[in-house]
Amino acid sequence: MSATCRNRKCGRPCAEFLCSDCTAELADTIEGVPWLLEQLAVTELRQDRVSRGLRTGSRPDRPLPFDPDVAAIRVELDNAVCGWARHIAETRGVKGPSGSADDAAQWLGVHVAAVRLDEAAGEIHREITRLAEVALAAINPPPVPGFRGPCPTLLRTLQHEKPVECGEPLYVDAEAATVYSSNTSGADVDVAKFITCPRCNVRHDVAKLEQELLVRIGKQVFELPDLLRVLRELGQPIPRGTVASWISRGQLQPQRHDGDRPLYRLDDVRRLRTLTSHPKGSTA
Structure with missing residues (x-):
């Protein structure tokens, strides 16, 4: 033995x-x-x-x-x-x-x-x-860090006379991103309010980065599942059933097709949500 x-x-x-x-x-x-x-x-x-x-x-x-x-x-x-x-x-x-x-x-x-x-x-x-x-x-894979766009800080370099964007990809911790996206106040939110760029060491407001990223990608088109994931990841979730109803009523039209797959523009979905949140005649 x-x-x-x-x-x-x-x-x-x-x-x-x-x-x-x-x-x-x-x-x-x-x-x-x-x-x-x-x-x-x-x-x-x-x-x-x-x-x-x-x-x-x-x-x-x-x-x-x-x-x-x-x-x-x-x-x-x-x-x-x-x-x-x-x-x-x-x-x-x-x-x-x-x-x-x-x-x-x-x-x-x-x-x-x-x-x-x-x-x-x-x-x-x-x-x-x-x-x-x-x-x-x-x-049970580990959560994926939330992408918040490239660092927008303008830097002066020896190669360029004018300042150029830092461009370093910025990510927020997945758990912190969930806290930030599901809350609007309280001490617990502070963990996700700011990101420090690892390249230029500039501190950025997460909410501002999210808005800038939405502007950057607003004209992009996505399949419906991907579009819903992008909105959810950036703290602006929309129920799938809501989007499906917009499609069935013809309010949301695909911008083009990839084979038999319709592709929808992100800005169109956000515009419809704004309209339905503040219907005509509302003073809200």
Whole structure:
């Protein structure tokens, strides 16, 4: 038997190939595999991806009907659990699981003591726990920082006689951006009121940057989902149903089409919201 735990991150003395703590960790991870696989399948097919069009200044390509990276993680986790279950069954000369990765995970959970006594226990622990971490990160990706446009500060340079715009892309922390967009007063809002440019070190008011960015991109056209995301990211969300009603009534017309996909101008949507917020005759 091994004198130390085969989990290289552990290495503590033990009589088996995996110590009791690492065995318990592996058992907990295996227990969560069916849920991870289910959530990966949902994430793989999810269509509400955040558009990168606002950040790059170009329209994103037509999205794939699934996320190939998430699909690869799901397949790798599925294969790992099924493969190690077969390995333990064959090594021990017992009947293994038959069926899905869920069955294999349940079988491994029942036979985790046999995993502890297997020479490959360290490798089994390493692969399954690593893939579980990767899967969890794919299911819950970190929030994307909110783009607030290029730095508008005018700088004098040796190459230009006249001042030129700094142009450094400015981002606000995603969590802070959410706080700022959903509140209009209070101390908690201060965390998102200002951005300091990392290039020229000039401090900018976030609300002013948002307005300037809306002016810059107002003439751009977007597919409806991307347009709604841009407005939501810049703190001016409009319910999808509201925009859909404008389209059905002919109040909002596409500026052009990309194949069979209608593209709508951002300024047109903002103008309609202003009109509906302050109807004719209102003194508000």
